[in-house]
Amino acid sequence: MASTVSISHLGTLMGGVHTVDQVGAEERAASLAKRSIKKSAKLWALDLAIRCIDLTTLEGQDTPGKVAALCAKALRPDPSDPSIPPVAAVCIYPALVPVAAARLRGTGVHVASVATAFPSGQTFTSIKVAETREAVAAGADEVDMVIDRGAFLSGNYQKVFDEIGQVKEASGRAHLKVILETGELGTYDNVRRASVLAMAAGADFIKTSTGKIQPAATLPVALVMMEAIRDFHRETGRVVGFKPAGGIRTAKQAIAYLVVLFETLGPGWLTPERFRLGASTLLNDILMQIQRERTGAYQSGDYFTID
Amino acid sequence: MPERVDVRKTYKLFINGEFVRSESGRSYRPDGGINVPRGSRKDLRDAVRAARTAFAGWSGRTAMNRGQILYRTAEMLDGRREQFIAELGGTEPARQEVDAAIETWVWYAGWTDKLSQVAGTVNPVAGPYFNFTIPEPSGVVGIVAPEAPPLLGLVRRLAPALCAGNTVLVVVSEPHPLPGLTLGEVLATSDFPAGTVNVVSGIRRELLPWLASHMDVNAVDVTGCTPEETRQVEELAAANVKRVVHGTSNGMTPDAITAVMEMKTVWHPIGV
Numbered sequence: 001m002a003s004t005v006s007i008s009h010l011g012t013l014m015g016g017v018h019t020v021d022q023v024g025a026e027e028r029a030a031s032l033a034k035r036s037i038k039k040s041a042k043l044w045a046l047d048l049a050i051r052c053i054d055l056t057t058l059e060g061q062d063t064p065g066k067v068a069a070l071c072a073k074a075l076r077p078d079p080s081d082p083s084i085p086p087v088a089a090v091c092i093y094p095a096l097v098p099v100a101a102a103r104l105r106g107t108g109v110h111v112a113s114v115a116t117a118f119p120s121g122q123t124f125t126s127i128k129v130a131e132t133r134e135a136v137a138a139g140a141d142e143v144d145m146v147i148d149r150g151a152f153l154s155g156n157y158q159k160v161f162d163e164i165g166q167v168k169e170a171s172g173r174a175h176l177k178v179i180l181e182t183g184e185l186g187t188y189d190n191v192r193r194a195s196v197l198a199m200a201a202g203a204d205f206i207k208t209s210t211g212k213i214q215p216a217a218t219l220p221v222a223l224v225m226m227e228a229i230r231d232f233h234r235e236t237g238r239v240v241g242f243k244p245a246g247g248i249r250t251a252k253q254a255i256a257y258l259v260v261l262f263e264t265l266g267p268g269w270l271t272p273e274r275f276r277l278g279a280s281t282l283l284n285d286i287l288m289q290i291q292r293e294r295t296g297a298y299q300s301g302d303y304f305t306i307d
Numbered sequence: 308m309p310e311r312v313d314v315r316k317t318y319k320l321f322i323n324g325e326f327v328r329s330e331s332g333r334s335y336r337p338d339g340g341i342n343v344p345r346g347s348r349k350d351l352r353d354a355v356r357a358a359r360t361a362f363a364g365w366s367g368r369t370a371m372n373r374g375q376i377l378y379r380t381a382e383m384l385d386g387r388r389e390q391f392i393a394e395l396g397g398t399e400p401a402r403q404e405v406d407a408a409i410e411t412w413v414w415y416a417g418w419t420d421k422l423s424q425v426a427g428t429v430n431p432v433a434g435p436y437f438n439f440t441i442p443e444p445s446g447v448v449g450i451v452a453p454e455a456p457p458l459l460g461l462v463r464r465l466a467p468a469l470c471a472g473n474t475v476l477v478v479v480s481e482p483h484p485l486p487g488l489t490l491g492e493v494l495a496t497s498d499f500p501a502g503t504v505n506v507v508s509g510i511r512r513e514l515l516p517w518l519a520s521h522m523d524v525n526a527v528d529v530t531g532c533t534p535e536e537t538r539q540v541e542e543l544a545a546a547n548v549k550r551v552v553h554g555t556s557n558g559m560t561p562d563a564i565t566a567v568m569e570m571k572t573v574w575h576p577i578g579v
Contacts (some may be wrong), residue, residue: 026444068543296520297520297521297522297543297546298352298355298517298520298521298522298523299522299523300359300522300523300547301523301548302523303522303524
């Protein structure tokens with residue numbers, strides 16, 4: 001496991017955060033999103049997208065039954081088609097981790113639990129740490145934590161840094177994804193700064209959003225975060241993954257993220273070990289696109305399972 | 308006073324409540340002078356998506372409200388009567404055709420809140436149950452408009468489908484698309500929720516296979532199709548058991564409404 005960087009090194013890293021060129025980032029993201037991926041390349045991209053999905057349900061009305069259904073879908077997204085691969089992980093609230101863990105044990109599909117008072121992150125550090133520990137003990141092998149935006153926006157970077165460090169320690173061998181909630185950070189500069197902070201504090205993945213705030217993931221924000229990952233990798237040699245989440249509903253959007261990922265971080269990141277898509281409705285749209293590509297007929301949501 | 312500049316109209320597709328250019332960026336000239344958008348399969352896909360999204364809202368409206376909106380379509384069409392007469396050639400038959408079209412909207416407007424009483428039944432069953440059969444809208448209906456008469460043929464197929472509570476996408480006549488496209492402007496001001504009616508123009512053979520094979524379309528009205536096209540639609544429609552409706556543009560009948568509806572039977576125990 002990679003160690004966190006020292007405080008002095010963090011200072012250098014944070015000091016080295018340059019102002020993000022907003023117009024440039026948006027223009028580049030928009031031009032990459034226009035790239036046309038068709039036919040066999042599209043099928044390849046859709047297959048990769050499925051393998052990278054964190055199939056998510058984060059609702060107050062989630063039941064063990066719903067999580068069980070989601071797990072079934074995660075293992076076999078299209079019951080009529082065994083050539084469709086399983087997704088990367090199932091992402092759920094901590095209380096439902098035992099249900100998912102029991103269903104997914106030994107299948108290769110990971111159990112990701114949100115933690116640290118998701119989605120607001122506004123509670124005591126001790127509780128966040130305890131929540132993480134319980135989630136991991138219950139069987140989660142990935143933890144999606146939120147940063148304390150209140151502390152970050154008031155300039156208390158130290159608190160955010162320490163908290164991520166403690167949660168990282170509490171999550172032990174579980175993979176830690178740190179949610180920046182970019183919709184609440186206000187500027188691209190803050191996004192970049194929060195990315196560096198999270199990576200320096202030990203994040204295995206940085207993730208855009210909880211999905212509870214609008215705007216959630218956008219392409220320019222993703223580009224800024226990926227560039228932060230790229231520069232951090234050059235600086236420290238540590239590999240950090242990226243997970244956009246929230247608002248990614250169509251296969252077209254998913255492919256746009258893959259294009260930006262490829263152009264920014266290179267082919268090394270086109271794997272579920274380094275890239276995830278947090279989504280729920282996206283999976284059905286991808287399945288429909290695959291069917292459309294294979295059969296030549298536009299598809300209907302009526303013929304795919306509701307999740 | 309100087310003569311004002313000639314304002315030439317750009318005809319557009321009507322999809323999801325908006326007038327849009329074709330995704331293809333192409334057009335064709337059916338009568339040599341006017342550019343008509345040449346809708347592509349992606350325009351068709353967008354129209355089906357819009358219709359599917361609008362379906363719950365439109366079919367969920369009260370029958371009374373649907374009737375009001377159909378009646379308003381008659382009002383709007385009446386307000387543009389002269390324009391349509393001119394577009395259809397300005398002759399006496401054109402005048403009669405427009406008047407018949409207006410009348411058709413009024414006639415089907417009256418049917419919205421009467422249909423389930425007339426077409427529905429209470430069935431006698433051997434058991435302590437009520438047994439009802441109730442007509443429900445099929446869903447998304449694709450209509451291939453008859454070539455002639457260009458306006459009335461379309462209205463005679465479109466009005467009953469909307470009356471039933473379906474959402475519709477119309478492929479207008481290929482050689483005479485203008486009345487259909489102008490009707491889109493009437494529909495746009497008639498309080499139909501966005502996506503309830505979509506109007507696509509283009510080359511029939513480029514659009515028809517995509518419409519007929521689309522899994523999210525529940526019925527296709529082939530009144531305007533040639534026998535060859537009808538056969539193709541019927542074959543492709545089999546994939547998701549679409550209703551294929553062979554209609555006529557002569558006269559008005561409640562059968563035209565039930566042709567794009569499904570009869571659903573429900574049981575309810577007596578005394579519960």
